[in-house]
Amino acid sequence: MTKKGSVMETSQNYSLSGKVFRTLSEQILSGKYQTGDELREVTVGKELGVSRTPVREAFRKLELEGLVTSIPNKGTYVNGISRDDVQDIYMIRSRLEGLCCTASRQKHITPEQIE
DSSP: OOOTTSGGGSOTTSOHHHHHHHHHHHHHHHTSSOTTOEEOHHHHHHHHTOOHHHHHHHHHHHHHTTSEEEETTTEEEEOOOOHHHHHHHHHHHHHHHHHHHHHHHHTTOOHHHHO
16 A cells, blocks of 8 residues: 555656656756755655655666765755756757657658657
8 A cells, every 4th residue: 555645656667766766856857856955865755655765776866867966974965957957958859859850751750650
């Protein structure tokens, strides 16, 4: 039985640490956690209804993504994203989508295949 609102209620396609990672990254990107906020394993685990182990693993993944910085014996802190980061993301995405459209035209992909 899962706790209401826990990470366990989300998609079954991810490992527990993957679910925690996805939830935390969405919370960081949506602004729930601000740049400089400290994330504590115990607190996050309680909020998400999981033990510390998947939270710790998620913190490692978040650090690889550049969303947090973990300082040994001190804590894990949110890096967040800057306005420049958002502009870069949108610029890259718009170019990738353009390339996808061009490639689909050149390969004569049907509308059904696109869907």
